[in-house]
Amino acid sequence: MHWVEFLKPLSLGAWVTIQLTVYSTILGAVMAFTSGIGKLSPNWLIKGISVIYIEVFRGTSLLVQLFWLYFALPIAGDWIGVDLRLPPVMAGVLALGLNIGAYGAEVVRGAIQAVSRSQYEAARALNFTPRQALWRIALPQAIPEMMPSFSNLAVQNLKDTALASLISLSDLAFKAEQLRNFYQNSETIYTIILFMYFGMALVLTVIMRALEHSVSRWRRVRK
Amino acid sequence: MLFGYHWDTAHGEWAFALSILPMLLRGLLVTLEASVVGFFVAMVLGLILAVLKGARSRIVSWPATFITEFIRDTPLLVQLFFLYYVLPDYGIILPAFLTGALALGIQYSAYTSEVYRAGIEAVEPGQHEAAKALDIPPRRTFTHIVLPQAVPRVIPALGNYLVSIMKDVPVLSVVTVLEMLNVAKIIGDQTFDYLVPLSMVGGLYLILTLVASAIVRFVDVSLPKRGLPLR
Amino acid sequence: MTEPIIAFDKVVKRYGSHIVLDELDFTVAQGEKVTIIGPSGSGKSTVLRILMTLETISGGVIYIGGEPLWHERRNGELAAAGEAHLRKMRTQLGMVFQQFNLFPHMTVLRNLTEAPRTVLGLSKAEAKARAEELLQLVGLTEHANKFPGQLSGGQQQRVGIARALAMRPRIMLFDEPTSALDPELVGEVLNVIRRLAAEHDLTMLLVTHEMRFAREISDRVCFFDKGKIREQGTPDEIFGNPRMDRTKQFLRAVREGE
Numbered sequence: 215m216h217w218v219e220f221l222k223p224l225s226l227g228a229w230v231t232i233q234l235t236v237y238s239t240i241l242g243a244v245m246a247f248t249s250g251i252g253k254l255s256p257n258w259l260i261k262g263i264s265v266i267y268i269e270v271f272r273g274t275s276l277l278v279q280l281f282w283l284y285f286a287l288p289i290a291g292d293w294i295g296v297d298l299r300l301p302p303v304m305a306g307v308l309a310l311g312l313n314i315g316a317y318g319a320e321v322v323r324g325a326i327q328a329v330s331r332s333q334y335e336a337a338r339a340l341n342f343t344p345r346q347a348l349w350r351i352a353l354p355q356a357i358p359e360m361m362p363s364f365s366n367l368a369v370q371n372l373k374d375t376a377l378a379s380l381i382s383l384s385d386l387a388f389k390a391e392q393l394r395n396f397y398q399n400s401e402t403i404y405t406i407i408l409f410m411y412f413g414m415a416l417v418l419t420v421i422m423r424a425l426e427h428s429v430s431r432w433r434r435v436r437k
Numbered sequence: 438m439l440f441g442y443h444w445d446t447a448h449g450e451w452a453f454a455l456s457i458l459p460m461l462l463r464g465l466l467v468t469l470e471a472s473v474v475g476f477f478v479a480m481v482l483g484l485i486l487a488v489l490k491g492a493r494s495r496i497v498s499w500p501a502t503f504i505t506e507f508i509r510d511t512p513l514l515v516q517l518f519f520l521y522y523v524l525p526d527y528g529i530i531l532p533a534f535l536t537g538a539l540a541l542g543i544q545y546s547a548y549t550s551e552v553y554r555a556g557i558e559a560v561e562p563g564q565h566e567a568a569k570a571l572d573i574p575p576r577r578t579f580t581h582i583v584l585p586q587a588v589p590r591v592i593p594a595l596g597n598y599l600v601s602i603m604k605d606v607p608v609l610s611v612v613t614v615l616e617m618l619n620v621a622k623i624i625g626d627q628t629f630d631y632l633v634p635l636s637m638v639g640g641l642y643l644i645l646t647l648v649a650s651a652i653v654r655f656v657d658v659s660l661p662k663r664g665l666p667l668r
Numbered sequence: 669m670t671e672p673i674i675a676f677d678k679v680v681k682r683y684g685s686h687i688v689l690d691e692l693d694f695t696v697a698q699g700e701k702v703t704i705i706g707p708s709g710s711g712k713s714t715v716l717r718i719l720m721t722l723e724t725i726s727g728g729v730i731y732i733g734g735e736p737l738w739h740e741r742r743n744g745e746l747a748a749a750g751e752a753h754l755r756k757m758r759t760q761l762g763m764v765f766q767q768f769n770l771f772p773h774m775t776v777l778r779n780l781t782e783a784p785r786t787v788l789g790l791s792k793a794e795a796k797a798r799a800e801e802l803l804q805l806v807g808l809t810e811h812a813n814k815f816p817g818q819l820s821g822g823q824q825q826r827v828g829i830a831r832a833l834a835m836r837p838r839i840m841l842f843d844e845p846t847s848a849l850d851p852e853l854v855g856e857v858l859n860v861i862r863r864l865a866a867e868h869d870l871t872m873l874l875v876t877h878e879m880r881f882a883r884e885i886s887d888r889v890c891f892f893d894k895g896k897i898r899e900q901g902t903p904d905e906i907f908g909n910p911r912m913d914r915t916k917q918f919l920r921a922v923r924e925g926e
Contacts, residue, residue, distance in 0.1 A: 269643070270639075270643065272646075273646040274604070274639050274642040274643055274646070275603075275604040275607045277607040278618055278635065278638055281618065281622065282631075282636070282639060285625060285631035285635060286625075286635040286636060289630060289631055289632035290632050332769045333771065335765070335769065336769035336770075336771070338720075338721065338758075339720050339722070339762070339763040339765075340782075340783035340787065340831070340835060341755055341758045341759060341783065341787045341835065342783065346787070350782065350786065351771055354773045355771075355772065355773050369510060373511065373512040373513070375512075376512035376513075376515055377512075377608065379514070380611065387512065387514055387518075390515070390518075391518075394522070400518075400519070400522035400523050400526070401519075401522075401523045401526065404515060404518055404523065407515055408507075408511045408516070408519065411510065411515065412506075412510050412511055415511070432772060432774075432817065433772075435815045435817040435818045436817070
């Protein structure tokens with residue numbers, strides 16, 4: 215079978231991979247900001263939850279988290295009488311998003327703390343509330359700092375989506391396995407998808423770089 | 438039954454948990470072994486890549502850079518499958534464990550090569566200038582001046598990647614390596630209770646990464662920041 | 669006798685065991701222009717920072733317009749002030765920082781309108797009008813859409829002054845406003861402060877090393893040393909005829925540096 219004929223079925227898988235990446239990266243971004251900012255909160259409950267979330271999801275393996283959500287959570291649900299069976303898509307997006315969010319949280323926290331204290335003083339002098347100071351003064355200055363790390367995390371997330379194939383999600387890796395089982399042409403098929411992942415990663419990097427470019431316009435001004 | 442131990446599903450959750458602990462710990466051992474071997478491969482391969490990337494001849498450095506990017510931007514799972522299914526076609530037949538460790542090593546060599554580059558480049562140019570002024574030959578400059586100063590910067594970053602490798606070991610379960618997650622999954626498949634084994638694996642991982650991170654931090658702190666002392 | 673707009677009553681400020689303000693008694697009358705001079709570490713900037721609520725006090729009471737600043741009256745007693753009270757008191761004060769502290773990610777115009785819109789609730793048009801008026805006052809109208817990174821130090825500080833004025837404070841605090849500037853840029857900032865002093869009824873508290881300027885615009889000069897006012901009086905008295913040895917010593921050292 216000519217390798218070009220593999221491309222159509224694989225492209226269907228690639229589309230699923232892209233969707234997985236987009237949804238989980240969005241979830242990851244939300245988790246990163248809420249827990250990264252939450253870790254800086256003076257409220258000990260918010261801070262505690264954020265710290266626990268970050269430590270648990272950074273300290274355990276992604277595949278373990280994925281399997282836990284897909285295989286173990288339903289059983290916990292049985293114990294308390296609630297139906298917690300997650301469809302593969304949900305388990306996949308959830309595991310990926312929560313995982314990448316924990317890593318992102320540290321990036322967010324670090325960047326916010328890197329904003330100079332004097333900015334907060336100026337904000338206080340102008341009578342901004344701490345929340346206004348965070349959202350209008352600190353975060354906009356912190357975000358350009360976060361972008362390079364976010365770019366790396368986004369590509370990492372893309373690679374991690376391949377693990378979702380292990381809970382039968384029809385992503386690119388899963389489709390490749392299907393084809394391989396049928397045609398026994400491992401070398402060709404895997405080479406193709408390696409290049410497809412590589413291509414997607416490059417596109418993602420370009421997108422992230424463009425994003426980085428647009429949020430740091432004010433940093434590039436010259437006298 | 439696994440590794441010669443029996444699980445106990447008849448006396449409630451705690452007895453069950455206790456009975457599978459030895460099996461999970463065996464799996465943990467495999468996890469550690471795979472991590473260490475993979476880490477070694479990553480360190481060696483990474484060094485080779487770093488040297489090739491820094492070569493003056495572009496015929497050497499550009500392919501090396503491309504290969505590093507390619508490895509870094511493609512999933513470990515696919516790289517693992519590739520090695521596992523394709524290598525035998527070329528007559529290289531490795532036990533699953535070694536194939537897995539090799540895949541880990543290759544994936545992380547892309548990262549370690551960057552660590553080496555960064556560590557070497559972080560040694561101030563002033564050091565190179567001083568060495569040149571003192572007429573020290575380039576090779577000796579590298580081994581006696583640059584390297585001892587690069588190592589303390591490089592070790593903590595490498596150590597963190599070792600911890601990352603440990604977290605990636607479960608991927609090896611797809612090629613039948615009996616690390617922790619695989620053990621838990623087998624137990625779950627046969628007892629229909631995934632919750633206890635998987636939760637325990639999660640807990641063991643937390644402990645593992647906490648201990649490993651603490652060790653890395655300890656090594657980082659006890660290394661002299663200015664460079665390894667040379668007598 | 670009208671009530672002083674600022675009154676320090678035995679104010680103490682401690683950092684650990686180090687005493688920065690040592691039972692300081694200090695008053696400022698409404699509309700008065702007071703300059704604080706003294707060696708570094710004498711507590712001059714701390715006075716301003718405490719007034720701007722950037723630092724807490726370790727003892728004593730401060731009154732602004734008769735109301736306690738760091739305390740609230742509750743059931744007839746003085747208790748530590750809550751954030752709501754501090755916010756209310758803060759509206760009367762504005763501060764200009766040595767390092768300008770402009771918001772780098774906002775244009776000059778936005779630096780001036782952000783607080784009035786967000787904190788005071790002004791509409792976009794109202795805030796813009798106020799900002800343009802202030803830009804004219806400080807002579808930077810054509811730079812409204814530039815970012816702070818595109819401005820010189822002197823221009824940035826003038827924006828800083830405009831930004832503080834945009835909140836219409838009763839009291840303006842200047843914490844070494846020209847100390848971080850290249851010498852040739854100092855004049856443009858001093859000109860703005862001079863205009864403010866001459867044309868407005870603001871109470872102004874100025875910490876500076878610019879002695880000639882201080883002599884020119886101040887109603888009163890206070891010499892600070894080791895957390896207390898050692899000597900105070902009219903500019904002529906302090907600069908022309910200082911009584912205390914420490915004051916003389918300080919002024920002599922500063923003159924030698926000029």
